[in-house]
Amino acid sequence: MQGANWKEHEVLQRWSSVKLAQFPQCKNSEVTKIHIYDFDQTLFVSPLPNPVLYPPSTINHLRYPNSLANGGWFMNSDILEYSVLCRKGKDSGKWNLTVAELVSMSIADENTLCILLTGRSEAQFTRVIEEAMKQFQEDFELSRGFDAVCLKKEQMTTASYKTSLIVSLLDFYSNVNQISIYDDRERHCKMFREFLKNYAETVRPALIPSVVIVPAIFYYLPSDVEIELVHNMVADSNKIVQSINERKKHQKHQKKKSFNKSGVSNGNFNIFHLHNSAMHSSYALDVETTIRLQEKAIHFLKSFEDLDADAIPESLDWFLYPYIPISLHESVAKVSVNDIAELLHEDGNVRDANSLASNIQKGHQYHQRSWQIKDFVYVAHGNVIGFRVEPADTVSEVPASSYYTYLLLAGPKSISFYTSQEMHNLRNAFHHYFVIDSKDQEVFTTYLGVYHNFRLKSAR
Numbered sequence: 332m333q334g335a336n337w338k339e340h341e342v343l344q345r346w347s348s349v350k351l352a353q354f355p356q357c358k359n360s361e362v363t364k365i366h367i368y369d370f371d372q373t374l375f376v377s378p379l380p381n382p383v384l385y386p387p388s389t390i391n392h393l394r395y396p397n398s399l400a401n402g403g404w405f406m407n408s409d410i411l412e413y414s415v416l417c418r419k420g421k422d423s424g425k426w427n428l429t430v431a432e433l434v435s436m437s438i439a440d441e442n443t444l445c446i447l448l449t450g451r452s453e454a455q456f457t458r459v460i461e462e463a464m465k466q467f468q469e470d471f472e473l474s475r476g477f478d479a480v481c482l483k484k485e486q487m488t489t490a491s492y493k494t495s496l497i498v499s500l501l502d503f504y505s506n507v508n509q510i511s512i513y514d515d516r517e518r519h520c521k522m523f524r525e526f527l528k529n530y531a532e533t534v535r536p537a538l539i540p541s542v543v544i545v546p547a548i549f550y551y552l553p554s555d556v557e558i559e560l561v562h563n564m565v566a567d568s569n570k571i572v573q574s575i576n577e578r579k580k581h582q583k584h585q586k587k588k589s590f591n592k593s594g595v596s597n598g599n600f601n602i603f604h605l606h607n608s609a610m611h612s613s614y615a616l617d618v619e620t621t622i623r624l625q626e627k628a629i630h631f632l633k634s635f636e637d638l639d640a641d642a643i644p645e646s647l648d649w650f651l652y653p654y655i656p657i658s659l660h661e662s663v664a665k666v667s668v669n670d671i672a673e674l675l676h677e678d679g680n681v682r683d684a685n686s687l688a689s690n691i692q693k694g695h696q697y698h699q700r701s702w703q704i705k706d707f708v709y710v711a712h713g714n715v716i717g718f719r720v721e722p723a724d725t726v727s728e729v730p731a732s733s734y735y736t737y738l739l740l741a742g743p744k745s746i747s748f749y750t751s752q753e754m755h756n757l758r759n760a761f762h763h764y765f766v767i768d769s770k771d772q773e774v775f776t777t778y779l780g781v782y783h784n785f786r787l788k789s790a791r
């Protein structure tokens with residue numbers, strides 16, 4: 332360490348959860364900028380519960396810290412650990428490359444403090460985040476890492492923890508006149524903005540704050556891995572609940588006691604079971620594609636002069652998980668391995684179609700398939716909106732059945748699928764239908780799969 336005494340940066344030692352290998356190269360008084368980066372969904376592309384695996388209510392249970400006794404998805408270190416260890420290298424998709432580049436520049440600037448700040452709890456996640464930071468340094472060939480890696484130390488909300496750290500840094504480094512915070516959560520960003528504006532007004536008029544919302548990138552674990560990890564997580568939660576219940580039995584005479592592991596709830600937790608039933612076999616869309624095609628559909632709506640294109644999108648019930656059905660006759664069809672293999676043969680890129688088909692049928696694997704939007708459809712009386720689509724990567728001719736294949740993006744709540752006959756009938760009723768210009772015939776990716784429906788049921 333040159334030029335600086337450790338006491339000049341004592342605050343970093345106090346806050347950092349990971350032992351610091353080196354202090355900033357400049358003196359306290361020479362620190363003029365602080366750059367703070369959030370971890371999940373900001374620098375690191377962390378996994379989220381895959382929406383094609385569960386109904387929305389189960390996703391809520393998994394995500395919210397008060398449903399499972401062990402805090403659920405974001406309190407589970409196995410899930411984070413798997414996603415840190417299974418993806419290797421700079422281009423493995425685990426880093427948000429835009430943010431990573433900014434971090435590299437912040438680290439390289441001697442007068443900038445570069446801080447990683449996460450609401451993950453120190454007790455549970457220090458080891459895995461330390462490993463992630465080691466990988467980050469290696470992946471981007473950096474000679475130094477962050478000046479501090481800070482995880483939440485106490486049982487408090489992430490927002491108040493982050494704010495208290497920021498105040499502590501600003502107070503300690505009195506020559507800082509620029510602070511930038513990068514985070515994916517809008518609510519937090521809004522809070523940081525207000526708080527920093529206030530700090531500047533009342534304490535340091537020269538301070539220029541900037542708060543940047545980082546658009547989240549979605550990542551899902553391989554589905555068989557995810558289900559196994561979720562199974563374990565639910566089993567672990569049930570064990571905790573059972574031991575709480577045992578304890579309660581023994582404490583009959585005392586007033587209601589509550590057990591509080593996550594620190595957020597005073598916990599009456601349920602025993603849950605994860606039930607599995609195949610939901611549909613289809614070409615499913617991911618969230619990003621869904622949003623892109625929704626925007627495209629709204630764009631096309633606007634070309635109809637007789638429609639109120641501003642009001643319609645509001646009135647539509649957009650499907651959360653739109654899909655192209657495999658069978659145009661029955662959406663819940665349990666497809667055979669042979670049927671899937673036949674579909675795979677349409678795509679010239681598949682080598683071992685039979686074994687892939689068998690894995691897909693078990694719900695263990697997906698196969699990417701590209702489609703192209705051909706015609707635009709809007710049926711006013713049913714509030715149905717979508718596209719007629721055709722496979723984009725078919726080796727031979729487009730199969731005749733594909734001419735009647737539709738991707739519906741919105742429609743009556745109870746329906747996300749029309750049989751080919753229904754589609755045919757609807758077609759006669761199309762008031763707003765047109766063939767899309769070839770330059771607008773966007774290609775999009777879907778995932779051919781048998782989608783299971785893992786539902787958390789309370790055993791209460």
Ligand SMILES: [Mg+2]
Binds near residue numbers: 372373
């Ligand atoms: Mg985040």
